[in-house]
Amino acid sequence: MESQHVLIIGAGLAGTSLAHQLLAKGHRVQLIDRGINHSTAVAAGxxxxxxxxxxxxxxxxxxxxxxxxxxxxxxxxxxxxxxxxxxxxxxxxxxxxxxxxxxxxxxxxxxxxxxxxxxxxxxxxxxxxxxxxxxxxxxxxxxDAKRYYDLNLAYFERKGSLLKEDFDSSSFDENTLVYKGIPYDKVVFSVGYQQINTPFFQELPIQQTKGQTIRIRSQEVPENESLNRKCFVLPLGNHVFRIGATYEWDNPDLSPTEEAKQELIGHLNVLGDFSYDILDQQVGVRPTVLDRRPILGAHHSIKNVFLFNGLGTKGYLMAPTLARELADFMFEGKPLDKEISINRFYKKLNL
Ligand SMILES: Cc1cc2nc3c(=O)[nH]c(=O)nc-3n(C[C@H](O)[C@H](O)[C@H](O)COP(=O)(O)OP(=O)(O)OC[C@H]3O[C@@H](n4cnc5c(N)ncnc54)[C@H](O)[C@@H]3O)c2cc1C
Known part of the structure; x- marks a missing residue:
């Protein structure tokens, strides 16, 4: 197949897993990312x-x-x-x-x-x-989620395939798919929970689910396994652990809260009477969908514009397969599974 040039807006898990998939198929990619990430990089992974x-x-x-x-x-x-x-x-x-x-x-x-x-x-x-x-x-x-994001950004930057900036919709012509003077064959939006602030696909019900975690240091919590009950306890090495995560629906606020901290401490205390110091607290926002399935597919009216979003709480598990399925849909016309297709919402909206 002829190599095509694809513009991908958003270089989190969705955008980068798709970019690697497209490169492997011989296409060219250009990623746009504002260089700040509140999901892929703050996840426990x-x-x-x-x-x-x-x-x-x-x-x-x-x-x-x-x-x-x-x-x-x-x-x-x-x-x-x-x-x-x-x-x-x-x-x-x-x-x-x-x-x-x-x-x-x-x-x-x-x-x-x-x-x-x-x-x-x-x-x-x-x-x-x-x-x-x-x-x-x-x-x-x-x-390692922070590394995943940082290393990917550095990789695509080295290749000259990353624009570290806000997507400027006034510089995008949706009829010709020209962005800042450069024509693309296809465009994919993968902006995570910020979909609602992006002028395409706003009609889709992608929710913003705030999540918080804390890091602790403890000589008593076992390091050889990840304990789980009510919360996960992820050993990061050197007696440091990540404890998570909270869920706050419809909340894109990025400030850490005392309630979330106390909730996580409460869960940890159920697991054992450990002594520990709290090192810090992380906050992020997941892009979630009520039916708990991601949303992939083509825009209802703008040709060659696609969406990859809604990875929810299990993005690290799902993104690589879904990226391949989206690439097969975009380039080979392979239909997407009904459960993940954007059409499940377009049908309801009569689009
Ligand atoms: C606290 C927490 C813990 C989690 N733990 C896990 C876990 O253990 N396992 C797991 O599988 N998943 C976990 N997740 C979920 C996982 O992080 C998400 O499913 C996944 O990261 C979503 O990826 P994304 O690429 O869709 O979105 P994002 O990571 O949000 O990426 C979108 C990118 O688009 C860019 N962007 C947005 N708008 C614009 C614009 N206008 N212009 C330019 N760039 C833009 C942003 O800068 C961002 O980098 C967790 C999430 C949170 C918040």
Missing amino acids: MVNPMVFRRMNKSWRLDEFISDARNFYLQLEKTVEDKLFHPIVIRRMLSSEQERNYWLERQKSPEFTDYLTEINPEDESYSLAQNHFGSGRLKSSFWV
Whole structure:
């Protein structure tokens, strides 16, 4: 296929995963990003395969997780730096019912890649509050989120493929797809929770879900695994841990709050009577959609203008596969899955 020139607005997870996908297919990309990021760069970057309580797999897990692992490992080679960290998540089971779900599933072939069988040490695990036993997850990992954003920006800047600026809609002609005098074949908006402030796709229900985390230092919290119950405790090394995360719907405010801090401390205290110092607090905003599915597709009336948004709480798991699916849709006309297609909203809006 002939190489095309694609303008991508927003260089978070959505924009950069798509950019790498397009480069691999032989296209040229130009990213625009204002150089400040409040989602991709502040995320914990964890990929947890399970949805606890009912102990279900994350949506489309088997496809997403292998693509994601391969993508971050390949990216490490591209940017020549470390980003990908395998981790064992230890779930402190929260009820008899949750424990029963785990016991039912641990032998099923569908779950063997993700759930270890609960053994006597898991039953009697004593480094955290243990009422119903605990279980360990396989195949989990975390991506160093701040590095992901910084290294990607530096990479595309070195290639001459990044404009560090605000997208200026008055310099964009939607009929010719010319931006600041340069013509593009296709344009993709991937601006995350700031979609509402962007003059395209404003009709879509992308919500702004504020999230906060804290970092602590503790000599007592175990470092070899990531404890989980009510909150996650992600070991970052040198006895530093990230604790998260809160959810505040329809709130794009970027200031840290005392309530969120107290909520996270409360959750941590449920896990154990640890002593620790709080180092700092992080705030971000996730682009979420009520039906919990991302939104991908073509603009209803402007030709060759596309959207990649709504990555929600699991962007690090989903973005690599979705970027490929969007690229296949844009260049090969492969239809997008109905669950993620923008058309589910356009139909309702009669567009
Ligand atoms: C506290 C917190 C914890 C999280 N933890 C996890 C986790 O553990 N695991 C996980 O998978 N996900 C997690 N997430 C979710 C994940 O971060 C998001 O799904 C993902 O980062 C969204 O990526 P995005 O590219 O759509 O948006 P963004 O990261 O917001 O990127 C959009 C980019 O567009 C740019 N931009 C916007 N408007 C303009 C404009 N007009 N001009 C120029 N540039 C513009 C911005 O500068 C930004 O860099 C977390 C999120 C938060 C807030």
